[in-house]
Amino acid sequence: MSVKIVDASIHEIQLKTRMPFKYGIATMTEVPMVFVTVEAEVDGKTATGTSSDLLPPKWFTKVPDDPIEKEIADMLRVIRRALGQALGQVGDSAFDLWRILYEKQAEWAKASQVPPLLAHFGTSLVERALIEATCRANNQALGQAITTGLLGFDPGEVHPILKGQAASSLLPSQPLAKVQARHTVGLGDPLSANQITEDDRIDDSLPQSLDQCIEAYGLRHFKIKINGDIQWDLERLKSVAKTIVQHAAGDYAFSLDGNEQFQSITSFRDHWNQLHNEPELDSFFEHLLFIEQPLHRDVALDEALK
Structure with a gap:
């Protein structure tokens, strides 16, 4: 197979x-959204693919003092750089072309002192659009394209422990027909309808508070934000737990999202022990699936921790 990106655009x-929506050190009230479109030649067939994503402040870089305008400009910069790197590139498959782009973007990011996570946000948008273009050129859905090998995906190239394994041997023969919706409970989300003031009430007939959302959508899985302040987190979790237990089905499940609030394993462990030892939360924690991103990335990605 031959895959070449011949044109690209961003909107x-x-x-x-x-x-x-409050998460970590940011509260989002408005946000840009970008759409990346690539035109690719796949074995002589021309097809387009589109990807899109938000440009969320204080997500790729956790620098409290950086202006939002600078962060958005930085995100657009890495996207445009990835698009420029991709134009004219040729690979033996979509995966091969992604590897070429990834390496070029990584080399540029290192020389320009751009954090890898931020740099490859651009890479991923091109990758996603390229996957769609390849699928459309061959009239295959994503699940089919992965299991048939159309995309050229080699798991061992990403994780050496998977060397020699084909994607088809790791995945079900048919994609799941449905997935469980996981509702994020932001740090500032109202938990009950009576907490919403008249000024904050949204008049669009849709549910707004957590209890309303559970009742309206039948929610059973939740992602609960914590902020690293033990007293605040304890009181918030007690209130969230009460709302979920009262309104959700008994087989509910949840995760906690630390949003990189902790600067050491010790501080996170101490925080977790205090949460876990709270008697009012005993039965609630029986439904905990996992804790997401507790450590700041500078700590989590430290080679000494591996």
Whole structure:
């Protein structure tokens, strides 16, 4: 197979959130969204693919003092760089072309002192659009394209422990027909309808508070944000737990999202022990699936921890 990117474009729109969303050190009320389109030649067939994503502040870099405008400009910069790197590139498959782009973007990022996570945000947008273009050129859905080998995906190239394994041997023969929706409970989300003031009430007939969302959508899986302040987290978790237990089915499950609030394993462990030892949360924690991103990335990605 031969895959070549012959054209690419980026389009940006501005969105306003339905209600403020507080996560980590940021509260989002509006955010840009970008659409990346690539035109690819796949074994002589021309097809287009599109990817899109938000440009969320304080996510790729955790620098409190950086202006939001600078962060958005930095995200657009890495996307445009990836698009420029991709134009004219040829690979033996979509995966091979992604590897070429990844290495070029990584080399540029290192020389330009751009954090890898931020740099490869651009890579991933091109990758996603390229996958769609390859699928469309061959009239295959994503699940089929992965298991048939159309994309050229080699798991061992990403994780050496998977060397010699084909994607088809690691995945079910048919994609899942449905997935479980996981509802994020932001740090500032109202938990009950009576907590919403008249000024904050959204008049669009859709549920707004956590209890309303559970009742309206039958939610059973949740992602609960914590902020690293033990007293605040304890009281918040007690309130969230009460709401979920009262309104959700008994087989509910949840994860905690630390949003990189902890600077050491010790501080996180101490925080977790205090949460876990709270008697009011005993039965609630029986439904815990995992804890996501507790450590700041500078700590989590430290080679000494591996």
